[in-house]
Amino acid sequence: MTTAGSAQGPSSLHCLRCGQEVRGFTGCPRCAAEGIGANAMPPLADLAGLELSSYPGGPWGWPETLPVSGPPMTLGEGDTPTVRLRTDPAALGDGLAPECGSELWVKYEGGNPTGSHKDRAMAVGVAAALETGADTVVAASSGNAGAAAAAYAGRARLRCVVFTDEGVPPALAAQMDLLGAEQVQVEGGFLARNAAMARAVEEHGWYPLTSFSAPSPGGNPYADEGYKSVAYELARDFAGRRIGAVVVPTCRADLLSGIERGFRELSAAGLVSAAPRMVAAEPAGAAPFTAALRHADRAAQERTRVESHPTAAFSLGEERPCWQGLDALWRSGGTAVAVAEKEFVAEQRRLAEQGLLLETSSAVAVSVARRMLRELPELVVAIGTATGMKELASGAAGG
Amino acid sequence: MTTAGSAQGPSSLHCLRCGQEVRGFTGCPRCAAEGIGANAMPPLADLAGLELSSYPGGPWGWPETLPVSGPPMTLGEGDTPTVRLRTDPAALGDGLAPECGSELWVKYEGGNPTGSHKDRAMAVGVAAALETGADTVVAASSGNAGAAAAAYAGRARLRCVVFTDEGVPPALAAQMDLLGAEQVQVEGGFLARNAAMARAVEEHGWYPLTSFSAPSPGGNPYADEGYKSVAYELARDFAGRRIGAVVVPTCRADLLSGIERGFRELSAAGLVSAAPRMVAAEPAGAAPFTAALRHADRAAQERTRVESHPTAAFSLGEERPCWQGLDALWRSGGTAVAVAEKEFVAEQRRLAEQGLLLETSSAVAVSVARRMLRELPELVVAIGTATGMKELASGAAGG
The missing domain is CATH 3.40.50.1100 (Rossmann fold)
Structure with a gap:
């Protein structure tokens, strides 16, 4: 198999949007001149010959998929669990029974070394x-x-x-x-x-x-390639089952984009039969992707700008949809959904009462996933990006 | 294979010390009448026929080893990573170079769902x-x-x-x-x-x-059987390598005892060639096991009582050595070591500077493990029982 990295050091980067080779870490200068923040990334990895069943999880589980060639730097990150949530009418909260076949899972990233x-x-x-x-x-x-x-x-x-x-x-x-x-x-x-x-x-x-x-x-394109491992783990853990959608709390869409890239690599190598739709979950107070997708044409979408207000989901809040995120939504047939503060704060408390203490931003994704299941019965995974333990001191958790 | 559980519900319990059958959750009444707190446990599981290489981790990874027969109750617990620490002279802090062959690992339990x-x-x-x-x-x-x-x-x-x-x-x-x-x-x-x-x-x-x-x-004997999975994971992850000692922050020794039981099951089934020595790590202000092992005979050891003072390792602090812990130390040829507050608080800060934020109690175990490596070069695992994130609010972390 070919690998993304090389013995000479980090791979070269090309703009996701226009294809130009880019140096440095400020994205594509040509697209920036048009007012568009487009990241430049290394080439996708070729996963041919790899077996999901023996993938040990984490970014270093398959080091050949990463654009670095040095020794792994690890604290035991990745290989996080996926937990199925209740989706009965009582848990859905509004009395609407989901269709038979609905499954709502949370991938709990709070178990990582720094949470x-x-x-x-x-x-x-x-x-x-x-x-x-x-x-x-x-x-x-x-x-x-x-x-x-x-x-x-x-x-x-x-x-x-x-x-x-x-x-x-x-x-x-x-x-x-x-x-x-x-x-x-x-x-x-x-x-x-x-x-x-x-x-x-x-x-x-x-x-x-x-x-x-x-x-x-x-973010840093080399770093962001670490997020592809979320896709590899989901594909391994749901072994052959069809994941309908992956819902991601979204700010600059590094995680969303990385997961989509991972699934694209898996699809190309025939390791999954279909990639899930990627869904950007945003707080209503800072929802550039949701605003962008209201426009019919992509030229308008990529030039969207919104006012961003501080929300309880303090780690989210952008004014523009980073192009890498739009690209992931377009490629996967996905969408973006904004959720009112009252709804995601209530979701955070309900999750905690079921045993999962997540940061407020993560609850935004679970809220979106629940909404989607009311419309279409399928298997949906929401990414629980961080533990709620970090918010305990500030009194933010639970609103 | 035979299993510890049964379709009729939880297994019967027998006193670890005197063998009497016991009902309820207050340990052995006969031993309590002698002033000794002895837990009553279900029988060890027979691991014959199980393969470590396919063990998925966590207590429910091998449900047949547990004394319950109902459906798993899970939030994605267990299967935690093991991280190797530096053991060069600078990291050891006192200029003493460890012998060649020393390896210090931390099993990071802070990645569990509630940390x-x-x-x-x-x-x-x-x-x-x-x-x-x-x-x-x-x-x-x-x-x-x-x-x-x-x-x-x-x-x-x-x-x-x-x-x-x-x-x-x-x-x-x-x-x-x-x-x-x-x-x-x-x-x-x-x-x-x-x-x-x-x-x-x-x-x-x-x-x-x-x-x-x-x-x-x-603790509850059925619950405590969940700790055996720590031993299974270590045996799987170090696949055939000899673990010299496992160092555990110890209060009532539920975790210490559970890990020893897990290794005993592995040894009996031939899945490990030798079980590690179990080591109880205690803060100097609350160190009943360390005090007990100063006595030459076991009768005096099991009747030891010390004054217990509050320490920065707030989750530890007993006056008596629970018998289950003594049993684990005796069976494994282990020991108990007390560490001064100044030493383990400094260790906690040093660990954080290397990227691992652990609760203060966990740093007690790492301090003990470092001391042991100065005397004998081997592979030692310290159990990092909890994340230090929970201590951030109280200002306890880092002393």
Whole structure:
């Protein structure tokens, strides 16, 4: 089989939208000049010859699918469980009985080492940073990405700087601190925060593990390839069963896009017969993908801009639909759904009463999945991106 | 193969120490009359015919090894990763180079659904409760066990009452609340708390998921069988490699004893060639096992009593060595080691700087494991019982 990585170091990157070869981590400059944040990614991996039944899970379970060639950087990330939720009328809450055949599953990413899916990306991103010879990595984050970046940087003995803003809950700030991150709090919201990170990347040559440019193309493309492992695990765990849709809490769509890429690789190698529809779940207060898909033509969709308001799902909140996310929705025949704060906060509490304590953002995805099952009986997986334990200190969990 | 469970419901229990058949959940009455808390357990399972390479992990990975026959109650517990720590002189902190051949691993139980190893036990305990027809389960807990009990009770639609004391950190109280536990805070320390639970069990017939009698025999014996899965996972993951010792943060030794039982089953079936030594790790302020092993004869060991002081490892703290723990140490040729608060708090911070945020109690075990490696080069596994995320709110993590 051919592999995405090479002995010479990280793979070359090409714009997902226009195909141009791109250097650096600010996405495609040509598309940015049109006002569109389009990420540039390494080529898809060829999975021919791999067997799902022997895939051990996690990004390093199949290292040949990753655009890095150095040694794995691991804290035991990935291989997370999938838990089936009740979908009886009482659990659905509104008395509408779902059609026979409905199955609602949550993939619980809170079991990762720092409690969120970001560990899958940062494990790969820090390995990529080591390949470049970097001594310092940098992230802009409201918490989960910063904690993951700090953990893997610590594992690799790299320095880690995290640019945060006023919205970081105290428990997440404490987690980043303990994990050894040097936090720089920037006043003025996420645009000011990202601008500060851009200057640091420019001036000091620090290796960026997250998005920092505007319009945002999404995160570090090498890191983001770690998310393909979510698709591999789902395909392995549902062994031959048809997954109708995968619902993902969406901000810049790194996770959504990574999962779609994973399923595309699996389809190409004949390891799944059909890829699921990808669904972007958004809080109503910050829903650029939902707004974009209201437009009939793609040219209007990719130029959508909305007002983004702070919501209880504090880790979500973008003004534009990152192009990589639109691409994943288009390719998979998916959609985007926005949920009112009252609905997803109630969902979060109901999930906890069933034993699953998820961060507020994750409840947005479960709300969307429940709605979908009322319309079409199928097997739907919602990604529970992070544990709700991080929100306990701030009083955010449970609204 | 024969199985530990039966179609008629939970297996019968026999005292580990005197062999008498025992009913109920307060351990062996005959041994209690001698002042010794001895647990009564179901028979060991016969693993003949099982293959480690196809064991999927978790307590329900091999349901035939459990003393319950009902349907699995699961939130995706178990199958946790094992992460190798650095053991170079700088990481050891004191300039002593370990002998060649030393390997220090942490099994990270913080990845479980409620963030601790207790999920393994409560998954099985709640399934056992359902078999008895109980509608309410009850626990006495400083946090981790209560959260796990609440989560699995919620999953099973059972009512859950948790008796707590003043020492419960705010984040853990919040976690239990969100997971649907009815918390009853009892003034007067853990003895008053346990007495309140004993009255509730007696008066209401609630099903007890934790220890509540004095002298404590340890936890619910059906639940505790869930811990055997830690041994199965270690044997599978180190496939044929010799594990020298497993170091466990120890209070009433439910986990320590369960892991030893798992290895004993594996040895009996020829699935491992040698069982590791079990090592009880204790904070110096509450170290009954360490005190007990200073006595030359077993009769004195089992009657040891110490003063127990509150420590930063708040989830540990007993005055007597539960007999089940002594039995595990004797059978495996193990030992007990107490660590000063300053040492394990420093260890917790050092672990976090390497990317692993563990609860303070877990750092006690890692401290002990490091000490052991300075004396004997071998492969040692420390059990990282819970995530440090729960301590973020209270400011306990990192001392």
